[in-house]
Each structure stands twice: as structure tokens, then as C-alpha cells.
Amino acid sequence: MNMKRTARYGTNILGGFGIDGVEQIQIIKETGFDAFFTGWNRKDRGAVIRYAEAAAKAGLFYETVHAPFGKMNSMWVDGLEGDDWRDMLIECADDTAAAGVGIMVTHVTVASTAPPPSEIGYRRFLEVAEHAAKIGVKIALENLEIPEHLAYLFERLGSMDNIAFCWDTGHNLCYTPEIDMMELYGDRLICLHINDNNGISIPGVITWHDDSHFLPFDGRVDWVGVAGRLDKAGWDGILTQEVNRGKEGCEKIPAYSEMSYREFLAESLERLHRLNSLRAE
Ligand SMILES: [Zn+2]
16 A cells, blocks of 8 residues: 555544444444544433543544534524534533543534624634633534535634634535635644545425535545645645434445445545555655
8 A cells, every 4th residue: 555645544533333332443443544523412411432542442542523503503503402403512612522532523503504604703713713722622514515604604704723624525416516626725633534525416406405415435525635625735644534324314235235344334444545646755
């Protein structure tokens, strides 16, 4: 294997195999990964601490914590629901710091329609970002269905040191194929969600059903283009995937269901090596 500039690899904790996250961490390490990320659950705030302990034991780097996104659109509307969601993001940032993790990834909207960018939304994200800055947590805003809110927040919060970008390669293809997100925000890139899909299935319709999170090279993402964009941004961070064995409501790849957890992980690492081999020296 011809090792290029980036030779560190990360993965999400995988659902669908019936294997507990803590148990997965040891196997992720044994497979040859360097890092991983997890979600966060307000009902089990100790989980990230257990993951951090397992990571320390395994010698694996706990790269990011992914905040929940179910009611993210409430952030843009005045009212208690949005206040509560902001408070939840602050709790998530607190737990990210407590787990010794430096980056919290967050969506800024959910689904293909959302209330328009607003002052209240800006102020709530500002409060989250200011709190996170105090406790040493960077906030990575991820590209989703709607580009406007992302642009709005980078416009208004972009001067803060702890506001950064998480590029999801699959979202870029099936949600905003006409926008080069790395051209816009590559200079702020701090982490990756590498995954593939077959793009927009019904022309003109933007839907999460197209967001399959396949392994790289199983869909239609332009991986040569991805490698080139990472090179152009001078990315020397971790190549981290966010993949799924079979996401409910999305197209599935039959071969995945034949694979064990270890086989699927090993295959995914091969794909990341392949992506890395497309990068310049
Ligand atoms: Zn993602």
C-alpha cells in the first residue's frame, strides 16, 4: 500500500450488528483503525465516559461526539422547544469535554425544509458556541439538505475560533450536488463523514431516503474528486467514515447483510485505504 499524506483512519460506532459500542471499540482497534466517533444520548449521559474509558484502554482516539438532531429545526423558532434544544446541545458539549473529546459535530437543520435562518437561531447557536469555547470544545457544523442555514451560521459565527466544518461526502452528493462544499468551507474543515450513495433518485426531490451511507466506492460519489478536494484543503487529519450496514428507509446493498461485524469493518478500512491512495503524495 502506497501511504499518502493521511494515513489515519476513523469510523463511527456501527448499528445493526447487535454489538455494544464499548465492545466495538476494541474490535475497531484490532481491525486497524486509529479513531472513532459516537453519538450522544441525553438519557444516558454516562455513555460517552464509558466510551472514553474503553478507548483509553484500547489505545484508540475518540475523535468526535455527534450531537442529536431530531428537533434541530426548533433552534430557528422562538419558544421553549428551541430553548430546550439549545440547552441539550450545551449538555452534549459539556459531556464531550468530560469525555476528553475536542469536537462536537452538529447538524444545523433537520430534513429538507426548515424555518428560515433567523436571529433567534443565530443567538442560540452563538450561546452553544460560546459555552463550548469556554470548555475547550470545537463545534463542527455539518452539511445537510439545506445549504442556507450553514452559510448563515458560518457568515455570523465564522470568526469564532471554535466554529469549524464537518464535510459529509454523501450528503454533498444526494442533497446539494450542485454545491462544492469544500470550495466554500474546506478551509474550516475539522472532521469528515466519509460515505457513499447513489445520488438523487427522483430529480428535484431532496430526501433523506437517498442518504444511504454506503461504503466508499459502492455508490456514485466522485472519489477522485473527494481526494482532490482533501488535497486542495491540505487535509492531514483523520479519514473518518460514517457508514451503515443498512439504513432503514434507504437503498441497501445485499452483500453487507452477509458480512459479520469484523468483515464489514475490515472491508470499510480497505475502502478508506483506496480513497487515500487517490490522494497526492
Ligand atoms: Zn454525517
